[in-house]
Amino acid sequence: MQKIRWLCRFLFAFLANARIFVSSKYPIYRGTFKGICFPGLNCYSCPLATTACPIGALQNFLANLRVNFQIARYQLGLYVIGTLSLFGAIGGRFVCGWICPFGLIQGLIYRIPCPFRRWGLPRISRVMPFLVLFIMVFLLPILIVDSAGYGITWFCKYICPAGTLEAGIPLLSMEPMLRSNISWLFYNKLIILFIVLIGSWIVSRPFCRLLCPLGAIYGIFNKVSLFELQFDKGLCVKCGACANICPTGINFYEGVDDVNSVACIRCLKCMSVCPVGAIKFNIVSSSVNSSSNFILKNCS
Amino acid sequence: MKSIKKRWFSIALICFSIMLIIAGLYMGEWKAVWQKATTICLSCIGIG
Numbered sequence: 541m542q543k544i545r546w547l548c549r550f551l552f553a554f555l556a557n558a559r560i561f562v563s564s565k566y567p568i569y570r571g572t573f574k575g576i577c578f579p580g581l582n583c584y585s586c587p588l589a590t591t592a593c594p595i596g597a598l599q600n601f602l603a604n605l606r607v608n609f610q611i612a613r614y615q616l617g618l619y620v621i622g623t624l625s626l627f628g629a630i631g632g633r634f635v636c637g638w639i640c641p642f643g644l645i646q647g648l649i650y651r652i653p654c655p656f657r658r659w660g661l662p663r664i665s666r667v668m669p670f671l672v673l674f675i676m677v678f679l680l681p682i683l684i685v686d687s688a689g690y691g692i693t694w695f696c697k698y699i700c701p702a703g704t705l706e707a708g709i710p711l712l713s714m715e716p717m718l719r720s721n722i723s724w725l726f727y728n729k730l731i732i733l734f735i736v737l738i739g740s741w742i743v744s745r746p747f748c749r750l751l752c753p754l755g756a757i758y759g760i761f762n763k764v765s766l767f768e769l770q771f772d773k774g775l776c777v778k779c780g781a782c783a784n785i786c787p788t789g790i791n792f793y794e795g796v797d798d799v800n801s802v803a804c805i806r807c808l809k810c811m812s813v814c815p816v817g818a819i820k821f822n823i824v825s826s827s828v829n830s831s832s833n834f835i836l837k838n839c840s
Numbered sequence: 841m842k843s844i845k846k847r848w849f850s851i852a853l854i855c856f857s858i859m860l861i862i863a864g865l866y867m868g869e870w871k872a873v874w875q876k877a878t879t880i881c882l883s884c885i886g887i888g
Contacts, residue, residue: 567880568878568880569878570878572874574873574874574877574878575870575871575873575874575877577873583881583884584876584877584881584884585880585881585884585885589877591877592873592874592876592877593877593884596876596877596881596884597873597876597877600872600873600876601869601872613868614867615864615867615868615869615872616864616867617864617869618860618861618863618864618867618869619860619861619863619864619865619867619869619870619873620864620869620873621860621864622857622858622859622860622861622862622863622864623857623861625853625856625857625860626854626857626858626861628857629850629853629854629856629857630854692883693881693883693884696881696883696884697883697884697886697888700884703881703883703884703885703886704885704886707880707881707884707885708884708885708886708887711880711885712885712887718880718885718887721882721887721888722886722887723887725886725887725888726885726886726887728886729886730886761853764846764849764850764853765850766847766850766851766854823847824843824846824847824850
């Protein structure tokens with residue numbers, strides 16, 4: 541299962557950055573596919589990117605909302621919201637575990653052995669991506685606008701390490717004209733990228749767990765998605781293997797978290813490691829046929 | 841019963857999402873996304 545997941549992640553990272561086969565004089569790809577929102581975090585200004593970043597596109601709609609309404613162009617970003625909602629409604633945060641290229645980068649770094657892996661992240665930190673989503677993606681682009689009515693894409697401008705890594709560094713290396721405009725903004729983003737990359741070596745997926753607004757959106761759907769994780773308490777032998785291997789530190793076998801917690805990235809590592817098969821990833825089922833129900837029925 | 845309701849809610853959510861996408865496409869949002877994505881985003885690369 542995990543081999544398929546790695547293969548799937550590489551495949552989607554390749555598909556999102558397959559411009560290698562398209563020759564053009566323009567630094568970034570400008571073909572038809574660029575209008576399609578990729579479900580994971582992949583900067584559309586990356587020289588190799590073939591699709592659009594949903595968070596960048598969504599912020600752009602919100603930043604232009606006032607001006608669009610003034611000229612009677614009622615574009616609310618429904619196309620982007622619908623795309624994210626579709627993926628979320630099907631599998632919740634499975635995009636984070638199976639598709640996202642920036643998740644893949646963090647996963648690859650975490651595979652490098654590290655002697656400092658003693659600390660996890662506190663549960664309260666799970667609020668952070670929601671704050672980033674609400675403040676940086678929704679609130680600030682709508683509320684803070686210039687004299688013409690245009691807002692700015694706050695998350696892209698001040699935080700997004702994917703933009704710095706995939707677009708900033710390659711484009712600034714390739715284009716001397718762009719290089720002449722480097723200011724503190726770029727160095728600020730470079731520092732954030734450096735912290736995220738070093739953090740990915742020490743803690744599993746720090747960006748996804750602390751800053752990613754896309755993960756926060758998909759996380760909202762975890763409890764209502766068509767496919768969900770199902771945990772059979774009756775079968776569980778309390779070995780703790782699921783909690784130990786979980787990249788986002790979820791502990792559902794002791795009842796601390798819900799099996800479909802907003803933090804779950806649906807990587808299915810817990811399912812792969814469970815010695816008794818107590819965890820399953822299924823379509824929401826109408827016929828629950830678990831051993832726990834069997835025990836409950838027979839005891840009553 | 842709860843599972844049946846949940847399944848139908850998920851299916852309704854998928855249908856609603858598809859409707860949102862269609863509404864967005866009808867409003868010309870695909871072109872707006874394309875225009876943004878085919879221009880170098882100075883904010884994204886950290887110089888604007």
